Amino acid sequence: MDFFYSEISPVAEKLFKVIVVGDPTVGKTSFVQRYVQNSYKKDYKGTVGVDFALKVVKWSETQTVKLQLWDVAGQERFTWMTRVYYKDSRGCVIMFDLTNRNSFVNTVKWKRDVDSKCRLPDGSPIPCLLLANKCDLRQRQVDQLEIEEFYKEFNFIGWTETSAKEGLMVNDAMK
Numbered sequence: 574m575d576f577f578y579s580e581i582s583p584v585a586e587k588l589f590k591v592i593v594v595g596d597p598t599v600g601k602t603s604f605v606q607r608y609v610q611n612s613y614k615k616d617y618k619g620t621v622g623v624d625f626a627l628k629v630v631k632w633s634e635t636q637t638v639k640l641q642l643w644d645v646a647g648q649e650r651f652t653w654m655t656r657v658y659y660k661d662s663r664g665c666v667i668m669f670d671l672t673n674r675n676s677f678v679n680t681v682k683w684k685r686d687v688d689s690k691c692r693l694p695d696g697s698p699i700p701c702l703l704l705a706n707k708c709d710l711r712q713r714q715v716d717q718l719e720i721e722e723f724y725k726e727f728n729f730i731g732w733t734e735t736s737a738k739e740g741l742m743v744n745d746a747m748k
Contacts, residue, residue: 588639590661592691594683595668596676597646600706603737604668605644608747613738623658628747640747659691665701666746671734672707674714677723684727700730704746708734 593601602624606612609626624644632638645658667683669676684701691699703724705715717734724732735742 585635586637586639588641589663590641590643591664591666592643592645592659592662592687593666593668594645594687596670596673596679596683599668599670599673599676600737601644601666601668604666604704604706604735604743605642607737607740607743609642611740613740656690659687662687662691662699663693665691665699666704667701667729668704668706669715670707671705671713671715672710677705677715677720680723681727684729698728701728702746703729703732705732705734706737708741709736709739 593605595601603613605624605626606614609628623646626642626644628640628642630638630640643658643662665687667680667687669680671677680703687701688698693699703720705720720732733742733746735746737743
């Protein structure tokens, strides 16, 4: 009788807290829902304080990553709580709406806020990804060249256009 021996190696899990910030109505909640549940809701309800979601990603045969996504309210009245919300974050998504120039301009405030309150264990700033949401809409107020220069100037790890509504570049952006 032949016996087959196979060594089963445990799958290592890592947990990373990622904050999602930006002005109100840029699509943060829709983005998180699209990424985690692959769903989109037409009716918008503003986030009060912070909302949470968990996405489990099989990174490799032996590595599983759990992304704990913190969808932080963009309203001014909640910004005093950001230090608490940002605590222990290992990554950040800063989002703006391509059809709202002011939301793009305000990403500087969001980036500075994150950089002033969040550090990795080695003391360096947490990596921040810049997302230009609502690329499915025609009435753009920000062009790609401007975003390209901006992301480099303010030390984002990268940027891309997304559409939470259509599901465009949502999963790719988070990879």
